[in-house]
Amino acid sequence: MILIRKVKEQWGSLGNMSPHPVIYEGSIWKTTEALFQALRFRDPAHREEIRMEQSPMGAKFKSKGLARVWPRMVIPLSDDDLNNMRLVLRLKYEQHADIRELLAQTGSDTIVEDCTARQHGSGLFWGAGLQSDGSWKGKNWLGQLWMEIRSGV
Numbered sequence: 029m030i031l032i033r034k035v036k037e038q039w040g041s042l043g044n045m046s047p048h049p050v051i052y053e054g055s056i057w058k059t060t061e062a063l064f065q066a067l068r069f070r071d072p073a074h075r076e077e078i079r080m081e082q083s084p085m086g087a088k089f090k091s092k093g094l095a096r097v098w099p100r101m102v103i104p105l106s107d108d109d110l111n112n113m114r115l116v117l118r119l120k121y122e123q124h125a126d127i128r129e130l131l132a133q134t135g136s137d138t139i140v141e142d143c144t145a146r147q148h149g150s151g152l153f154w155g156a157g158l159q160s161d162g163s164w165k166g167k168n169w170l171g172q173l174w175m176e177i178r179s180g181v
Contacts, residue, residue, distance in 0.1 A: 030134045031142040032155075032170065041130055042174055043141065045084040048127060050119040055079060060116040062087035067112040069094065070101040105153045110169060113154075117173050131178050139171040139178075140164060 032042045040046060044061035057063040061084035066075040074094050081087040102108040121127050141155030143166060151157065156166030 030137045030139045033142045041127060048120050048124050050116065050123055052119060059084040060120050064112055064116045065091035068100045068102045071098065074098060105150060114173050117177060121177050131174060134178065139174045140168050141170040
């Protein structure tokens with residue numbers, strides 16, 4: 029099993045917080061997390077505010093702050109949100125040879141975003157948490173999307 033945890037760990041670059049910029053519609057995004065968060069908004073000015081954040085966590089917090097005062101185009105944890113994540117992961121895969129190599133190294137192993145420490149809400153949507161009986165609980169969409177890309181779908 030391949031576990032995505034911290035950026036500096038072996039598989040951490042498969043997470044959205046890794047420092048792999050992506051180009052989307054002519055703009056450079058510092059991380060896939062920033063682009064993913066920005067794609068939830070209609071307003072180009074809000075997208076740009078998120079793009080200009082220096083860190084992926086800054087982009088995430090900026091998005092959360094903006095969500096309190098402006099309507100989102102995409103409902104979090106929806107099919108549209110999944111499609112946006114699929115888009116940003118494909119961009120990362122296509123634009124970074126090291127990501128293609130890393131994903132190839134996963135072979136046919138199951139990829140899981142390990143959310144054991146945050147087993148609630150979006151943690152169990154994007155990832156999964158290890159249970160006391162050794163099973164994993166959660167939808168693990170991040171892992172599923174990486175496995176989809178790996179299989180060439």
